[in-house]
Every structure is written in C-alpha cells, then in structure tokens.
Amino acid sequence: MTVLIKRSMLAALAATFMAGSAIAAEVKSIAILTPQEGTDFGWNQQGIDAAKAAAKAAGIEVTVASGLGYGDVRPTLREIAADGASLIIAHASGYATSAPEIAEETQVPVAIVDSPKALKAGLVADYTLSGHEGAYLAGRVAAKMSRSKHVGIVVSGEPPSWNSQSAGFAQGVKAENPDVKITYAVIGPAAYSDAAGGRRVTESVIGAGADIIFGQGNGSSFGMLQAVETSKAADGGKVLFIDVIGDKTSVGKGHLLSSVVWDITPVYSAMIKDLKDGTFGTKRYAISLADNSVKLLKTDQIPDNVWGEAQKIREQMISGEIKLQPVFEATAVRALMTNVSAAAAK
Amino acid sequence: MGGFASDTFLAALLFGAVTAAIPLLLAGLGEQMSEKAGVLNIGIEGMMITGAYLGFVSAYYSGSFWLGFLTGAAGGVAVAALMALLCVRIGLNQIVIGIALTLGLEGLTALLHHFQFSRSYPRLPAAEVTPIPLLADIPVLGSALFRHHLIVYLAVAMVVVMIWVYRRTQFGINLQAAGDKPAALDVAGIDVIRTRTAAVLFTGGMAGLGGAYLANVGAGLFIPFITNGAGFLGIVLAMLARGQPVWVLVGALVFGGCLSMTTAAQVAGVNIPTDVIQMLPFLAVMAMLVLFGRRASLPAALGIPYERGAR
Numbered sequence: 001m002t003v004l005i006k007r008s009m010l011a012a013l014a015a016t017f018m019a020g021s022a023i024a025a026e027v028k029s030i031a032i033l034t035p036q037e038g039t040d041f042g043w044n045q046q047g048i049d050a051a052k053a054a055a056k057a058a059g060i061e062v063t064v065a066s067g068l069g070y071g072d073v074r075p076t077l078r079e080i081a082a083d084g085a086s087l088i089i090a091h092a093s094g095y096a097t098s099a100p101e102i103a104e105e106t107q108v109p110v111a112i113v114d115s116p117k118a119l120k121a122g123l124v125a126d127y128t129l130s131g132h133e134g135a136y137l138a139g140r141v142a143a144k145m146s147r148s149k150h151v152g153i154v155v156s157g158e159p160p161s162w163n164s165q166s167a168g169f170a171q172g173v174k175a176e177n178p179d180v181k182i183t184y185a186v187i188g189p190a191a192y193s194d195a196a197g198g199r200r201v202t203e204s205v206i207g208a209g210a211d212i213i214f215g216q217g218n219g220s221s222f223g224m225l226q227a228v229e230t231s232k233a234a235d236g237g238k239v240l241f242i243d244v245i246g247d248k249t250s251v252g253k254g255h256l257l258s259s260v261v262w263d264i265t266p267v268y269s270a271m272i273k274d275l276k277d278g279t280f281g282t283k284r285y286a287i288s289l290a291d292n293s294v295k296l297l298k299t300d301q302i303p304d305n306v307w308g309e310a311q312k313i314r315e316q317m318i319s320g321e322i323k324l325q326p327v328f329e330a331t332a333v334r335a336l337m338t339n340v341s342a343a344a345a346k
Numbered sequence: 347m348g349g350f351a352s353d354t355f356l357a358a359l360l361f362g363a364v365t366a367a368i369p370l371l372l373a374g375l376g377e378q379m380s381e382k383a384g385v386l387n388i389g390i391e392g393m394m395i396t397g398a399y400l401g402f403v404s405a406y407y408s409g410s411f412w413l414g415f416l417t418g419a420a421g422g423v424a425v426a427a428l429m430a431l432l433c434v435r436i437g438l439n440q441i442v443i444g445i446a447l448t449l450g451l452e453g454l455t456a457l458l459h460h461f462q463f464s465r466s467y468p469r470l471p472a473a474e475v476t477p478i479p480l481l482a483d484i485p486v487l488g489s490a491l492f493r494h495h496l497i498v499y500l501a502v503a504m505v506v507v508m509i510w511v512y513r514r515t516q517f518g519i520n521l522q523a524a525g526d527k528p529a530a531l532d533v534a535g536i537d538v539i540r541t542r543t544a545a546v547l548f549t550g551g552m553a554g555l556g557g558a559y560l561a562n563v564g565a566g567l568f569i570p571f572i573t574n575g576a577g578f579l580g581i582v583l584a585m586l587a588r589g590q591p592v593w594v595l596v597g598a599l600v601f602g603g604c605l606s607m608t609t610a611a612q613v614a615g616v617n618i619p620t621d622v623i624q625m626l627p628f629l630a631v632m633a634m635l636v637l638f639g640r641r642a643s644l645p646a647a648l649g650i651p652y653e654r655g656a657r
Contacts, residue, residue, distance in 0.1 A: 036570070039464035067456065185612040189624045193571040196564035197605070200362040204609045207358030219569040222467050226566040230472040234354065251467045331619060
C-alpha cells in the first residue's frame with residue numbers, strides 16, 4: 001500500500017512537471033490588434049508603441065494590425081495565429097469575446113482587456129489596466145488649480161479602465177478640497193469617435209461652471225479639446241484639459257493641463273516572460289505609479305509649487321501612506337460623483 | 347455665473363441641441379427626396395463622411411467655412427453620382443451598393459486622415475455666428491437659437507423650400523410619380539431615370555453639406571468615422587416624416603433636444619444608470635415612430651430599379 005502511494009505521488013509530481021513544461025513556450029513573435037490607427041495620442045498608440053518596445057527588448061518580432069474597428073475580428077485573429085504568432089494581444093474591450101474563442105480554436109495564447117474573469121492558464125490573460133493612481137494625482141492638481149472650484153469629467157463610454165480613472169480623479173479632487181464640485185457626463189454609448197458629441201457635452205459642462213475638464217474619449221477627446229479651446233470659463237478665463245493615456249502636448253494649443261500617461265511596456269514584457277516561464281494566464285497585470293508605468297504629465301500650465309506638492313503626494317501613494325482602491329463599476333463611479341468621501345483616499 | 351439651470355448652462359444645452367440637429371435635418375431632407383423618387387439611399391452615411399472629410403480639408407486649408415460647405419456638398423454629389431450610376435442607371439441593388447459605398451468611404455476617409463492629419467489633428471477656429479437682430483438679444487433663447495452660423499438658418503429655410511418644391515412645382519409631382527408609379531411617369535413623357543438621378547444627386551449634396559457642418563461647426567475637426575451613424579438617423583427621420591419636410595425638422599430637433607436632455611440629466615446628477623439616460627433620444631424616435639409612423643406610406647416603387655417595359 002505504501003509503495004502504491006509513493007508511486008502515485010511520484011506519478012503526480014512527474015505529471016505536474018510535464019504539464020508545466022508543456023505550457024512553457026518559446027516566444028518568437030507577438031502580434032497586437034487595435035481598433036484604430038496607432039496615431040491617436042492615446043489607447044491605440046500607447047498599445048502599439050508598448051508592443052514594439054516589449055518585443056524589441058525581448059528580441060522578438062512584432063506584428064501590428066491596426067484600424068480594425070469594433071466589429072468581428074475573428075478572421076484577422078485566425079490569420080495572425082496561422083502566421084505563427086506566439087502571443088496575440090487583442091487591444092480592445094470589444095475583442096474580449098472573439099479572442100478567447102480563437103485562442104481555444106488555434107491554441108495560440110491571447111491577452112484581452114476588461115475581462116478579468118476570463119483567465120485561462122496558458123491560453124488567456126487579462127490586462128484590465130487602471131490608471132486610477134495617476135487620475136487621483138490629476139484630481140489633486142485640478143482641485144488646487146480650479147478657479148471656479150468646479151471641475152468636469154467627460155467620458156465617451158464607461159469601460160472599466162475609464163471608470164477607475166473617473167473614480168480616482170473624483171477621489172483626488174475631494175481629498176484635496178471637499179468643496180470643489182464635480183460634474184460627470186457621458187457622451188453616449190460607445191461614442192468613442194463622436195467628436196461632435198464630445199464638443200457638445202464638454203461645452204455644456206463648461207456652461208455649468210467647470211473650468212477644468214478631465215476627459216476620456218479616444219477620438220472624441222479631440223472634440224473635448226476643441227471645446228476647451230473655443231469656450232471661456234465662467235470668469236472669462238481659460239478652460240484647461242486633462243487627458244488620459246497619451247501625451248497630446250504637441251496638439252494641445254496651450255490648454256492641456258496634464259495627462260495621466262500610461263506606459264504598457266512593462267505589462268507586455270511581463271506577458272512575454274510569463275509565456276516563457278509557463279505561467280501565462282495565471283494572473284492579472286497592472287500599471288502603477290511605483291514603476292512609472294502610470295505618471296502625471298508635466299506641462300507649462302502647472303505651476304512649480306503645485307507640481308512639487310503633487311510629487312509629494314505621489315511619494316505618499318507609493319509608500320502606502322495614501323491607499324486607493326480602483327472602482328471599476330459604472331454605478332459605483334456615478335455614486336462617487338455626488339458623494340465622494342475624501343476620507344476614502346486618505 | 348455657472349451652475350445647473352444657470353442661463354449659461356441652459357443656453358449651451360439648447361445651442362448644442364440645434365448644433366446636433368442640423369446635420370440630421372440636412373441628411374433627412376436629402377434622403378426624403380431620394381425616397382420620394384423611389385431610391386432608398388442607404389449610402390447617405392458614406393456621402394456624409396465624404397462631405398465631412400472634404401469639407402474639413404477645404405475649410406482648413408482655405409480658412410473659409412463657406413468653401414468648406416461647398417466642397418463638402420460637392421463631395422456628397424460626387425458619391426451620389428456613383429450611386430445614381432450603379433443603382434438608377436444600371437439598376438443594381440440599392441441596399442447592397444449603399445452599404446458598400448458607406449463602408450468603402452469610411453475606410454477611404456480614415457486612410458486619408460491617417461496620412462494627412464494623424465500626427466497633428468488640426469482643428470478649426472470657432473465658426474462665426476450671425477445673430478438675428480432683436481431675437482438674438484432674448485435671454486437664454488437668443489444666444490441658443492438665434493446666434494448660429496448662417497448655414498443653420500439656411501438649413502431651416504430649406505424646409506420651406508422643399509415644401510414648395512413638393513407642392514408647387516412640376517418637378518415635385520414628377521418625383522412623387524417616379525416613386526409611386528414610374529411607368530406612368532414614363533408614359534407621360536418624363537424621363538424616370540433622369541428624375542431619379544436628380545433626386546439622388548440632391549441627396550448627395552444635402553448629405554455632404556450635413557457632413558461638412560458636422561465636422562466644421564459641430565466638431566471643428568475631422569476624425570475617422572466622425573459621422574457616427576448620423577446618416578442612418580437621417581434615413582429614419584425621412585421615413586418617419588411621411589414625405590413631409592416639416593416632420594424631418596421636428597424629428598431632428600427632437601433628437602437633438604433629447605441628446606441635450608441626456609447631458610442635462612447627468613449634469614443635474616439624476617441618479618439613474620447612464621445607459622438608461624442615453625436611451626432617451628432613441629426612445630423618443632421610437633415613440634415618434636409608434637405615434638406618427640403607423641400611417642406612414644412609403645412610395646410603392648421604393649427600392650425597385652426602373653426598367654422600361656419590365657413587369
């Protein structure tokens with residue numbers, strides 16, 4: 001009986017070792033699929049740039065399929081899998097259903113966003129990223145700088161990544177000054193390319209009294225930028241804009257206050273490493289202030305003293321003195337807008 | 347002084363409602379003529395995106411909004427000419443060609459934007475407004491309704507023009523016949539193909555103008571897919587309007603008004619899910635369909651290519 005148990009345990013250990021070996025893989029190339037071209041100063045551009053950087057660092061090939069839209073990308077996924085990609089990064093929440101299906105079909109690992117429950121060892125990883133720490137810092141800066149003590153948040157949709165940033169921004173504002181009013185408005189359901197809607201809604205929020213706009217919108221964010229450039233605040237002064245993910249300094253025309261800039265390179269590098277180690281699909285990936293994968297953009301619009309104070313807050317967040325939990329649900333975000341507890345982030 | 351229910355906020359909301367309604371009005375009036383003549387112009391979204399792109403490019407390089415509008419309308423006409431050739435002259439399926447044109451032109455304009463503007467995202471200055479004397483001085487309503495670019499007043503005036511065309515001109519009667527009984531029109535010695543072609547070209551011009559307005563005045567810039575389905579909403583409005591231009595205007599204003607209402611509800615902090623608020627414009631259109639669309643009668647030959655002697 002004892003011999004039998006020992007043999008069984010040895011067999012189990014051997015099976016575990018062999019299984020681990022089977023999952024671990026040689027990584028020759030990665031591919032990234034994006035809904036829009038990689039020139040949006042935002043989500044698509046950061047994703048493509050990061051994939052190229054991670055591939056270069058790992059010494060592997062990268063394939064970019066951009067501008068695929070939000071429709072069915074299964075044919076593209078199959079084609080890329082057939083071309084021999086070791087990992088396919090499906091860089092849009094709209095691809096989170098089709099990509100795992102193709103992963104099952106082709107056995108090529110995929111990385112998806114906004115589906116944290118879809119993890120599957122060796123096959124499906126999720127990288128629902130949250131820049132909430134950076135958004136919190138942006139909120140602190142906005143509250144310090146708002147002349148009207150009224151700021152706005154305008155979004156063109158409510159995916160989890162943006163919800164967490166909207167919540168982070170609101171918490172930052174209230175932590176800095178509980179008396180600052182926050183107005184939150186959604187342009188429309190998945191209005192990512194609705195630039196006219198972005199402008200219209202932003203102008204209304206400015207009309208309601210906001211003089212700093214925190215905007216999340218992909219293409220529609222250019223409409224928001226247009227609104228802040230062509231509108232006056234209630235005091236007749238300049239309206240400022242805080243962007244997310246990318247750096248629009250070169251097109252900001254002096255109205256860009258800051259941006260919560262993401263660097264997704266460490267995330268993709270970690271995925272490549274996990275594929276090699278055989279641990280892909282067993283954990284989620286994150287970006288943070290600590291490794292500079294999330295950071296607040298310094299522009300000429302931010303006075304040095306405000307920037308210095310923001311950096312001190314950043315240090316407090318990294319050290320754990322200020323703790324912040326991401327909020328991903330839209331209903332929870334909406335509740336925060338009218339009743340944000342400053343204590344929650346202190 | 348800002349704040350919810352402040353004059354500034356209410357004016358911004360109403361101004362936004364009008365701005366959102368104008369592209370729909372132009373597209374809807376254009377589509378209405380096409381449908382009257384028996385051509386279901388599904389390609390109107392493609393005509394709008396073409397007008398948006400060309401209108402923006404023209405206005406950006408020339409500095410003239412008017413040249414932008416003109417170029418946008420011309421772009422829409424050019425696409426419509428292709429539609430007329432394939433669907434009216436050759437008699438290909440109007441739905442298939444319309445969808446193909448839309449998808450193709452969305453892709454083409456996105457590609458052109460990528461090469462031209464994707465590193466700079468240029469934007470136009472705010473459009474000059476033409477205040478209507480006396481009316482523009484009315485509190486809230488004045489700045490919301492009577493301080494717009496001249497093209498807005500012309501778009502509204504087009505409703506009157508279209509009513510006159512449909513009721514008082516031979517061309518209007520010909521259009522109706524081309525959509526209802528094209529064979530009878532043919533027997534009367536009027537060229538059905540020419541009548542339908544003229545209607546489709548007019549649709550293209552109006553849709554292109556609507557696209558140019560959307561890009562140049564509504565957004566102040568062009569980005570890929572900027573029309574965001576406005577052309578399809580124009581088709582819905584044209585169908586709801588039962589051939590009456592004034593109902594296109596009402597539908598466009600209701601839709602634009604509802605869009606502003608969704609913003610107002612959010613700014614007011616109405617504690618209901620955003621998705622529910624966002625449904626408001628579409629619910630309003632569906633309600634209009636139920637209330638007024640039941641008696642809608644579309645032209646008998648709508649969508650059917652005309653071929654002399656065919657049964």
